[in-house]
Amino acid sequence: xxxxxxxxxxxxxxxxxxxxxxxxxxxxxxxxxxxxxxxxxxxxxxxxxxxxxxxxxxxxxxxxxxxxxxxxxxxxxxxxxxxxxxxxxxxxxxxxxxxxxxxxxxxxxxxxxxxxxxxxxxxxxxxxxxxxxxxxxxxxxxxxxxxxxxxxxxxxxxxxxxxxxxxxxxxxxxxxxxxxxxxxxxxxxxxxxxxxxxxxxxxxxxxxxxxxxxxxxxxxxxxxxxx
Amino acid sequence: xxxxxxxxxxxxxxxxxxxxxxxxxxxxxxxxxxxxxxxxxxxxxxxxxxxxxxxxxxxxxxxxxxxxxxxxxxxxxxxxxxxxxxxxxxxxxxxxxxxxxxxxxxxxxxxxxxxxxxxxxxxxxxxxxxxxxxxxxxxxxxxxxxxxxxxxxxxxxxxxxxxxxxxxxxxxxxxxxxxxxxxxxxxxxxxxxxxxxxxxxxxxxxxxxxxxxxxxxxxxxxxxxxx
Numbered sequence: 350x351x352x353x354x355x356x357x358x359x360x361x362x363x364x365x366x367x368x369x370x371x372x373x374x375x376x377x378x379x380x381x382x383x384x385x386x387x388x389x390x391x392x393x394x395x396x397x398x399x400x401x402x403x404x405x406x407x408x409x410x411x412x413x414x415x416x417x418x419x420x421x422x423x424x425x426x427x428x429x430x431x432x433x434x435x436x437x438x439x440x441x442x443x444x445x446x447x448x449x450x451x452x453x454x455x456x457x458x459x460x461x462x463x464x465x466x467x468x469x470x471x472x473x474x475x476x477x478x479x480x481x482x483x484x485x486x487x488x489x490x491x492x493x494x495x496x497x498x499x500x501x502x503x504x505x506x507x508x509x510x511x512x513x514x515x516x517x518x519x520x521x522x523x524x525x526x527x528x529x530x531x532x533x534x535x536x537x538x539x540x541x542x543x544x545x546x547x548x549x550x551x552x553x554x555x556x557x558x559x560x561x562x563x564x565x566x567x568x569x570x571x572x573x574x575x576x
Numbered sequence: 577x578x579x580x581x582x583x584x585x586x587x588x589x590x591x592x593x594x595x596x597x598x599x600x601x602x603x604x605x606x607x608x609x610x611x612x613x614x615x616x617x618x619x620x621x622x623x624x625x626x627x628x629x630x631x632x633x634x635x636x637x638x639x640x641x642x643x644x645x646x647x648x649x650x651x652x653x654x655x656x657x658x659x660x661x662x663x664x665x666x667x668x669x670x671x672x673x674x675x676x677x678x679x680x681x682x683x684x685x686x687x688x689x690x691x692x693x694x695x696x697x698x699x700x701x702x703x704x705x706x707x708x709x710x711x712x713x714x715x716x717x718x719x720x721x722x723x724x725x726x727x728x729x730x731x732x733x734x735x736x737x738x739x740x741x742x743x744x745x746x747x748x749x750x751x752x753x754x755x756x757x758x759x760x761x762x763x764x765x766x767x768x769x770x771x772x773x774x775x776x777x778x779x780x781x782x783x784x785x786x787x788x789x790x791x792x793x794x795x796x797x798x799x800x801x802x803x
Contacts, residue, residue: 537795544788548775551785558771558778562789565768569796572760 350536351502358497373401389443395433406431431523441512462524468499476516483508528574579649584726600628616670622660633658648769656751668739674731687753689731695748703743710735755801
């Protein structure tokens with residue numbers, strides 16, 4: 350399941366992020382890389398415990414919480430504090446898989462990375478290359494979204510960021526542990542929620558079938574969720 | 577899970593069953609009881625391997641497999657050949673749970689008994705007492721529906737037939753293994769199916785939301801189903 354959610358951040362919000370990031374100090378992106386991805390990662394990051402990353406990260410979290418599509422698709426339990434990266438010309442991130450477990454620095458919190466998220470902060474016409482490429486057993490999916498849009502995909506996939514050949518690609522990225530560990534179960538809940546939202550808009554949320562379907566949705570969450 | 581399926585057999589069909597049963601030989605119902613329930617069971621049965629029992633059983637299976645409400649609630653995988661019983665005055669079946677596994681000597685079929693079902697073949701005014709009483713999640717429920725109705729219950733829940741104080745109570749009872757082993761999961765699937773059946777005539781079979789719900793239904797069966 351690869352889900353794109355448009356306009357999680359407004360264009361004004363994106364401009365505010367860009368401004369704050371332009372003033373910040375950047376460091377080598379390998380500071381948060383595991384031993385395998387160390388070899389293939391070449392970019393810059395805001396220091397994860399720096400003030401800029403924390404303040405902007407909290408704004409990202411607020412925007413996520415206010416996005417019904419994101420909540421429905423991810424059913425998040427714990428979200429890693431968002432990180433921010435910058436790929437200039439010649440930067441890229443070769444094929445890798447994300448670490449299964451991540452500790453949140455300076456806290457006892459540990460997250461199982463069920464889903465990976467990239468929130469694009471540069472417009473596609475600002476850079477060449479820099480596509481997020483997600484591999485599966487039959488081929489590749491390429492993702493390059495408008496600034497303010499995000500993509501959500503299972504962390505189990507091998508993925509890469511193509512080398513940037515022109516301009517600059519700025520993004521936020523993070524991982525999350527979902528209340529619903531299993532990708533199949535989570536995808537099914539997303540479909541069910543979408544159908545319920547659409548039917549409720551057409552028939553009224555008090556329609557008996559909508560009420561029953563809502564019970565089905567919550568009972569499935571009760572069956573599967575880790576809270 | 578506790579579901580009442582009205583009019584599973586038409587009145588003419590009930591009359592046919594009653595005619596065949598009136599002409600048959602009966603035996604002590606203890607013949608199919610487990611070690612524990614033989615103490616609490618007092619009724620008569622058609623011998624399970626008798627021609628009349630097999631013939632009526634086959635006919636009943638045909639009706640069950642053509643009944644969308646039954647199929648939606650039970651999601652049957654294997655159905656044990658139906659048995660037929662008769663409770664006269666003083667007969668009863670005290671609270672018990674059904675055996676977990678049953679083999680049929682004649683066909684070699686062995687099933688895990690997930691669900692039991694009683695098909696009533698006498699109308700309520702033909703006898704006093706004889707209620708089917710089932711302990712369910714929200715308490716004890718009593719059933720004494722018209723002839724032709726079916727009550728499906730979790731085989732693991734305590735259930736009983738109250739003593740008969742007047743007349744004769746005829747019924748068939750069925751055990752089955754469901755594709756959906758767990759009661760709560762099957763309940764969710766049953767509710768989802770009922771919602772889809774309710775919506776289909778209202779929004780049309782080719783409605784995109786309905787198709788999405790049908791996809792969710794089949795994916796849930798795929799997720800949980802044993803075939």
